[in-house]
Amino acid sequence: MIDIMQLTKRYGNFTALDSLTMQIDKGTVFGFVGPNGAGKSTTMSILATLLSPTSGTAKVGGYDVTEKPKEVRKLIGYMPDFFGVYDNFKATEYLDFYGASYGIPRAERLKLIPQLLELVNLSEKADFYVDSLSRGMKQRLCLARCLVHEPEVLILDEPASGLDPRARIEMREILKELKAMGKTIIISSHILPELAEMVDEIGVIEYGKLIAKGKVSDIQNRMKANRVLHVRVVGGMEEAASYLEQQSHVTMVFTDEKGIHVHFGGADEDQAKLLIRLVEKGFQVLSFSEALTNLEDVFLEITKGGGAHDEQQIKLD
């Protein structure tokens, strides 16, 4: 559905996108992650036909964004990472305005707008002025705006940024519904654990290049090859630690007040066997668990030592 080939964008001498190549299949929810300034918004603006690439191609639904921008715009709903000015629109009027600008007949708009407001949980705010809505509500209204022409592809640039935890959960629930409706969604975010719950695939971008792409589960499995186990025993912690050190697949062991931390390179079965050996050896195992690897860990691991051009810090909301 989205096909990006060797996409490059330069601003003067500065290369914001560097031969970016990636494909996103129809119906996929794709999480686009990367440090500040990595090139996410640039990629999304090109896909939204708002910015021209310096070289390379980007296609949506088979249409080239430069050659067939009108066709692309029919297919996509784009939510930018900034708010517009709303003047004195009420929520309904705002959606009506966008619906009309897409050429949707009035009778259809009258039916569609209440449905959209319901989808984004704003039915009760239909007659409120947009400026009086909270940030989370404005974000949801903005999402509803992207949906007026029933696009197949949604390009959402940080839709949850700046929202409080509750508002983020609401946004996530709406995105789940959109996924269930079969939309192809590309969503950028710094909030990695939240992305993990709703995306099928992630792509990690840094310095304008795609440095990793894959199913969330595959990337997490890759991380598992270097998993850390937390083990707690009743008494005999030092003995248990030195026993663990001698076991296969164990690469490092250290202890602290929380217990024993075991760096482990084996598979799930090896991990299970390690527990059996510990118990058979007579250690009183209180807990034996794998430290969770979430997307945040994956991201930090992949971008280790890196950073963006102008901001070295990786922002994790």
Ligand SMILES: Nc1ncnc2c1ncn2[C@@H]1O[C@H](COP(=O)(O)OP(=O)(O)OP(=O)(O)O)[C@@H](O)[C@H]1O
């Ligand atoms: N109009 C512009 N002129 C010059 N440089 C620009 C322009 N727009 C973006 N850049 C630079 O291009 C790089 C990529 O920016 P982009 O906004 O795509 O990154 P991003 O991954 O979306 O970052 P963030 O997470 O902070 O939104 C940044 O270094 C940015 O400063």
